[in-house]
Amino acid sequence: MTTIIDTTESDACVLLGWRAPYDTAAMLGFLRLRAIPGMERVEEGTYTRTLRLMQDGQEHCGWLSVAFDEMRAQARVTISNSLAGVLPTLINRVRDAFDLDADPLAIDAVLHSAFPSGAGLRVPGTVDGFELAVRAVLGQQITVAAARTLGARLVAAFGQPITTPLAGMDRLFPTPAALIAASGDELGRLGITRQRQAALKALAEAVLEGGLVLSPGVDVAATCARLRALPGIGDWTAQYIALRALRWPDAFPAGDVALQKALGVSSAQAATQAAQGWRPWRGYAVLRAWQSLH
Structure with missing residues (x-):
C-alpha cells in the first residue's frame, strides 16, 4: 500500500551566510535546467524541492526552499516542520548543496588567469x-x-x-x-x-x-x-x-565532451594535461569551463 506523507504543519526558517562573490544566477540556472517536475522547481530566485532523510534508522520526509539575498550574502532556507528533527544534518547538506563554504578568493587566485570572469561560480552539490x-x-x-x-x-x-x-x-x-x-x-x-x-x-x-x-x-x-x-x-x-x-574540489571528468570543447582540446588526456596547473581546484575550473560555453 502506498504511504502518503503529510507535511502541512508550520515551517522553520534559517539564514546561512557565504563569502562573496557568489554568482547565484549561475547556480540557480544550473539547477533550473536539471529540475525534475514533481520534486524540484526553480522560480523567482528560489530553489524548492521535496526530500527524504534517514537518520538513526528513522525516515524524515518533507520539503525545503532556498532563496538568495545577495545584498546580505545570505541564503534563506525554509524547511517543513516534518524535517525539524534533522535540522542540523539538513543545514550541513544545504551548505554542501549550494557550496556556501567555498573560499572564492583562494580559488580565484589559482583559476583567474585562465577563467577571469568566473570568480563567483560555485560547484552545485546535492542534498542526497x-x-x-x-x-x-x-x-x-x-x-x-x-x-x-x-x-x-x-x-x-x-x-x-x-x-x-x-x-x-x-x-x-x-x-x-x-x-x-x-x-x-x-x-x-x-x-x-x-x-x-x-x-x-x-x-x-x-x-x-x-x-x-x-x-x-x-x-x-x-x-x-x-x-x-x-x-x-x-x-x-x-x-x-x-x-x-x-x-x-579537484574532481575532473576529463572525458566530458563539453569540457573538452571549452578547453579547445579533443581528448581526455589533453584535457587532463591542460588542467594540471589548476590543482587543487580543478572541479571549479570545470564549472568555469562549462559556463564559458554559454
Missing part, C-alpha cells in the same frame, strides 16, 4: 548522494534535457507520493529499495536502456547494503574505485559524482 548518482547514470552520453526527462519519468513511476502545501510538489525521489524492486520491463518502458538499468540496480544495491557511501568526508579515491567497479559506471560518472556528491 544516491539521488545525484542515479541522475549521473541517467545523464550518461545524452543531453541535460533528455536526462531530465528520464529523471521525471523515474520519479513519477517509482517516487513515493508526498503531500505538501506547494503546488505540483508531490513526489519524493525513489529509494534504493524501490529501484532494486523495479523490473527491467518497467524501467525499459521509461526509456532506460538495459545498460543503465544494470548500473542503477548495482548502484542501489551497493548503497542499500552500506558498501558505498556517497557523501562528503569519505575516501574519494576508494569511493571512485568502488563506483568504477560497478557495471555501466566509468570514470566520467565517478568523477561527476565526486564533484557534486563527495564535494571533492
Whole structure:
C-alpha cells in the first residue's frame, strides 16, 4: 500500500551566510535546467524541492526552499516542520548543496588567469548522494534535457507520493529499495536502456547494503574505485559524482565532451594535461569551463 506523507504543519526558517562573490544566477540556472517536475522547481530566485532523510534508522520526509539575498550574502532556507528533527544534518547538506563554504578568493587566485570572469561560480552539490548518482547514470552520453526527462519519468513511476502545501510538489525521489524492486520491463518502458538499468540496480544495491557511501568526508579515491567497479559506471560518472556528491574540489571528468570543447582540446588526456596547473581546484575550473560555453 502506498504511504502518503503529510507535511502541512508550520515551517522553520534559517539564514546561512557565504563569502562573496557568489554568482547565484549561475547556480540557480544550473539547477533550473536539471529540475525534475514533481520534486524540484526553480522560480523567482528560489530553489524548492521535496526530500527524504534517514537518520538513526528513522525516515524524515518533507520539503525545503532556498532563496538568495545577495545584498546580505545570505541564503534563506525554509524547511517543513516534518524535517525539524534533522535540522542540523539538513543545514550541513544545504551548505554542501549550494557550496556556501567555498573560499572564492583562494580559488580565484589559482583559476583567474585562465577563467577571469568566473570568480563567483560555485560547484552545485546535492542534498542526497544516491539521488545525484542515479541522475549521473541517467545523464550518461545524452543531453541535460533528455536526462531530465528520464529523471521525471523515474520519479513519477517509482517516487513515493508526498503531500505538501506547494503546488505540483508531490513526489519524493525513489529509494534504493524501490529501484532494486523495479523490473527491467518497467524501467525499459521509461526509456532506460538495459545498460543503465544494470548500473542503477548495482548502484542501489551497493548503497542499500552500506558498501558505498556517497557523501562528503569519505575516501574519494576508494569511493571512485568502488563506483568504477560497478557495471555501466566509468570514470566520467565517478568523477561527476565526486564533484557534486563527495564535494571533492579537484574532481575532473576529463572525458566530458563539453569540457573538452571549452578547453579547445579533443581528448581526455589533453584535457587532463591542460588542467594540471589548476590543482587543487580543478572541479571549479570545470564549472568555469562549462559556463564559458554559454
